[in-house]
Amino acid sequence: MTHKGASDRLVAVDELARVEGEGALRLRVVDGEVAEAELNIYEPPRYFEAFLVGRKYTEPPDITARICGICPVAYQMSSCQAIEDACGVQVPETIWALRRLLYCGEWIESHALHIYLLHAPDFLGLPDAIELAKTNRELVETGLALKKVGNDIMEILGGRAIHPVNVRLGGFYRLPTPEELEHLKSMLRPALDQALKTVEWTSTLDFPDYDCGHELLAMSHPDTYPIERGHLITASREEFPASAWNDFIESVQVPHSTALQAFLRGRRYLSGPLARYSLNYANLSPLARQAARAAGLGERCVNPFQSIIVRAIEVVYAIDEAMRILEEYEPPRRPAVDVPPRAGEGHGVTEAPRGILYHRYKLDENGLIQQAQIVSPTAQNQPAIEADLKTLAADWLDLEDGELTAEAERAIRNYDPCISCSAHFLTVERG
Amino acid sequence: MGKPTLAVWKFTSCDGCQLTLLDCEDELLAIADAVQIKHFPEATRKDLPGPFDVSLVEGSISTPAEAERIKRIREETGTLVAIGACATSGGIQALRNFADLDEFQRIIYPHPEFLHSLEQVAPIAAHVDVDYELRGCPIDKRQLLGLLSALLKGRRPDLPKGAVCNECKQRGVNCLLVEGKEPCLGPITQAGCGAICPSYNRGCYGCFGPSDSAQPEALIPVLSRLGLADPDIVRMLRTYNAAAPKLAAAGDRLEGAHDDA
Numbered sequence: 001m002t003h004k005g006a007s008d009r010l011v012a013v014d015e016l017a018r019v020e021g022e023g024a025l026r027l028r029v030v031d032g033e034v035a036e037a038e039l040n041i042y043e044p045p046r047y048f049e050a051f052l053v054g055r056k057y058t059e060p061p062d063i064t065a066r067i068c069g070i071c072p073v074a075y076q077m078s079s080c081q082a083i084e085d086a087c088g089v090q091v092p093e094t095i096w097a098l099r100r101l102l103y104c105g106e107w108i109e110s111h112a113l114h115i116y117l118l119h120a121p122d123f124l125g126l127p128d129a130i131e132l133a134k135t136n137r138e139l140v141e142t143g144l145a146l147k148k149v150g151n152d153i154m155e156i157l158g159g160r161a162i163h164p165v166n167v168r169l170g171g172f173y174r175l176p177t178p179e180e181l182e183h184l185k186s187m188l189r190p191a192l193d194q195a196l197k198t199v200e201w202t203s204t205l206d207f208p209d210y211d212c213g214h215e216l217l218a219m220s221h222p223d224t225y226p227i228e229r230g231h232l233i234t235a236s237r238e239e240f241p242a243s244a245w246n247d248f249i250e251s252v253q254v255p256h257s258t259a260l261q262a263f264l265r266g267r268r269y270l271s272g273p274l275a276r277y278s279l280n281y282a283n284l285s286p287l288a289r290q291a292a293r294a295a296g297l298g299e300r301c302v303n304p305f306q307s308i309i310v311r312a313i314e315v316v317y318a319i320d321e322a323m324r325i326l327e328e329y330e331p332p333r334r335p336a337v338d339v340p341p342r343a344g345e346g347h348g349v350t351e352a353p354r355g356i357l358y359h360r361y362k363l364d365e366n367g368l369i370q371q372a373q374i375v376s377p378t379a380q381n382q383p384a385i386e387a388d389l390k391t392l393a394a395d396w397l398d399l400e401d402g403e404l405t406a407e408a409e410r411a412i413r414n415y416d417p418c419i420s421c422s423a424h425f426l427t428v429e430r431g
Numbered sequence: 432m433g434k435p436t437l438a439v440w441k442f443t444s445c446d447g448c449q450l451t452l453l454d455c456e457d458e459l460l461a462i463a464d465a466v467q468i469k470h471f472p473e474a475t476r477k478d479l480p481g482p483f484d485v486s487l488v489e490g491s492i493s494t495p496a497e498a499e500r501i502k503r504i505r506e507e508t509g510t511l512v513a514i515g516a517c518a519t520s521g522g523i524q525a526l527r528n529f530a531d532l533d534e535f536q537r538i539i540y541p542h543p544e545f546l547h548s549l550e551q552v553a554p555i556a557a558h559v560d561v562d563y564e565l566r567g568c569p570i571d572k573r574q575l576l577g578l579l580s581a582l583l584k585g586r587r588p589d590l591p592k593g594a595v596c597n598e599c600k601q602r603g604v605n606c607l608l609v610e611g612k613e614p615c616l617g618p619i620t621q622a623g624c625g626a627i628c629p630s631y632n633r634g635c636y637g638c639f640g641p642s643d644s645a646q647p648e649a650l651i652p653v654l655s656r657l658g659l660a661d662p663d664i665v666r667m668l669r670t671y672n673a674a675a676p677k678l679a680a681a682g683d684r685l686e687g688a689h690d691d692a
Contacts, residue, residue, distance in 0.1 A: 020446050044443045045548065046492045050535035051526040062636065066523045066671065069447020069569060117453060119473060130463040140460065146552045148456040149462030160449040162569040165637070166631045173633040247465055335632075357680040397520060407477070 013405050016412060018128070020070045021419025025408055027393055034397075037264065039382055039412060041048040041419050049372045057083050057341050057367035059168055064359070064374065065163045070113070073106040074352030075359075076167040077228050080357040083152065083169055085242075086346025089339045093196055094332035096229070097325050098157065102164070103227050103350070104322040105198055106155025108191075109161065110353035111273075111311040111318075112150060114206045114416045115198060116143025119308050122410045123205040136241035140203070142194050146315065149191040152177055153322060156180045171336030185326050192319045199312040203295035210392065214384045215267045216275035216302070219351050225283040226276060228350045233279055234264065244348040245358050251375065261383050262375055268383035271355035273310040274302055285324075288317040304388060304414035311416075312354075338430040341367025352377050354416045378417045385415050435583060438470035438483040440504055442490025442497050442551065443524055447569040448515035449489045450471055455572060465583055481507030485582055488561075491517040493524060494553045505559040509581060513555040516568035516671045522666035523568070525552040525674035552674065562604050563588060566621050568638035568671040573625055591622040594634045594642045597625035607634050614654050614667065619677075620646035647681035661685050667682070 009029040016023045020051055022043045028036040048067055052060060060079040065072035077099060084091060091099075116139075118127045126132050133140040151161040156176055158164020166172050176184075216235040219226035231241045232248075240248050251260040263269075281289070281299040292313050343365040349358045355377025362371040392411050396404050436499050439449050453459065453474060486508040491497050505511060516522045520623045527535050528535070536548070555561050565574055579587035596616035597604060598653040607613040607629055615634030619644040640645070647668065654664050657667065668682040 015472055015478075017472045017478070018474065020450075020473065022441060044497065045536075046493075046524040047442060047535045047538075048523075049528050050524075050531065050538040053538070056663070059670075063670070066445050066568065069450045072447070112454065121476075127477040130460070130468070130475065133460050133463070137460065144456040144459060147454075151454060151456070160569075160624075162450060165628045165636075168633075173628075173631045226645045250595040250660060252600070291567075321497075395675060406476075 011165050019417050023419045032200030034390050034393045039385050052372040054367050055369050057363050061167050069162050071352045072163050074357045077350045078348040078357045078359040082361050085345045085362050087339050100228050101325045102157045103319040105150045107318040107353050109150025111315045112147035117193045147195050149187050152187050152430045167340040175335050188323050195316040195319050199291045199295050202312045212302050215269035217269045217271045217364050218275040218279040226351050242349040262380040270384045271380045277310045285320045287320050291316050381415050434467045435467045435484040437466040438486045440488045443493040444490030444517040446476045451570050455503050484509045486511045487514050490553050491521045492558050501558050510562045512563045513561045514565045515570050519552050520672040521552045521674035523671050533675050546672045566639040593622045595620045595626050598622050601628050603627045614657050638671045640675045641677040
């Protein structure tokens, strides 16, 4: 859709493709300059934080999973952590190991989906991976096989890949059997090879030269690459725990998309693979670091187009890490520890595949929820995505509308936005 | 004759049910060979005009724009299949049907005046005719594949009837209710998942919605005997299929009994 005036050009895409959820983009060019660049999110609001009020403290792991079919484990892990924090319960390391294993499954599945089915077609000028399979079926099959291994982990540990049923406060309903774990090991070995090939292949793609220059926010943990635990750090060396989230991060409703966009003390920032990688390179496994070096990536990568390589490196890491957890596995004494309710407030933060997911709950003494707050990765990345669009679009003004919108869509897909996630508190009417 | 045409549409939902199609890793390329995908924004930039032989519709109708859009899709579609709890009963977001929408909006949004929500969240069948329904939050992959292959061959899909209890028996899973271990909605919940939760030592939480012959009233005393208070039972009935008429009615009666008492 385009309207051209003498000095005013509006380019819009009403329905973004190959993103999770419903979004639109809008660029307005006035007098040869990009005046506005908007990622509009028109997913209808679903009011999760509202209907969580009055629900029981045991319910958010299942209920909030329904915010996003692509990253339900992230919602289960952030909510468990927040509620266990509110109840003052420590979960044993053996249970954390299984949670991390489950989360590795989600990283592998979500990243493989994005790399092969959503992102790769952009580098090859194709509409989708189905077209890609016509010329390179083996490549797409490799991607699907990798994706399936992630789903296998979630099916065995979680009962099913989408909205797993086995997660509860304090741990799990049932522990995996030795046979199930052996099966996983046998699936992961060949997958590691496929993941390394994926890094190699993604590094051969053509990347525009672009340093996004955003502030970076990621979790950090002294001993491991951040997935399910840690505190928050920025590229400017700020550090804060999950409990200080609202002291650092402010959510603002902006009129053009009525989005509650997140800002870090007034600054837009980037969360997700690029931020994690650039702030935690040293904690990747030796194999993942080796793959990164072989791909020609430094210890820091802030080119959003290259996020496809970083995701591939994180897949190598997640498989490597899943294999380590399985090797060192010691069954917990019980599938779950008790989490008795108490009045209080708790915070939980984890690294969803596409960025940080923060949960906060306030409970009464009977464990009924009095207040819930959820900040999704895409709500945080939306200002950075729009800033990229505005900067990059300045170089595209000579392009025809079709090409220009294709480029703009691509700039958005770099961030693997999950619009379904953000929509429980973002909305705008299509128009 | 060309290939049958397929479209996948999203309304108010989490994307999980359409992701189930992409989760058919072993079958996806074969499906793509067998049909022409005309509209599936999660997977392709290609967007071809109707008509569509088959439309898979995910999500519930919760805004005025959605109520208009589903009508246009129905007009252009041969076989319309509603997929998942949102599309078949309204989904988790239908919990707001039991509450005050204005208050909900005020809780989350500084500027509720920007919002456009219908008063009631509704399943697809409340707005247009639906040919088949796949239940579940999310739908079951095997059922989706079975449905697609039946439609491609021009026969009626064979969708499960009966309750989750049947599937527990088929799998040899001991009954959590009989053993008094866990509250379970299996007796009133539509079969189709393969009794996943009971096989993980967890009571069924009803994500496939009520079965045709479900009698929630008969299950409520069983749940009470396991120690559940009435508000707990109401919450258990009101989750992913809260607005399914049988569950909504049972929950309302239980809540009403409380209010009177």
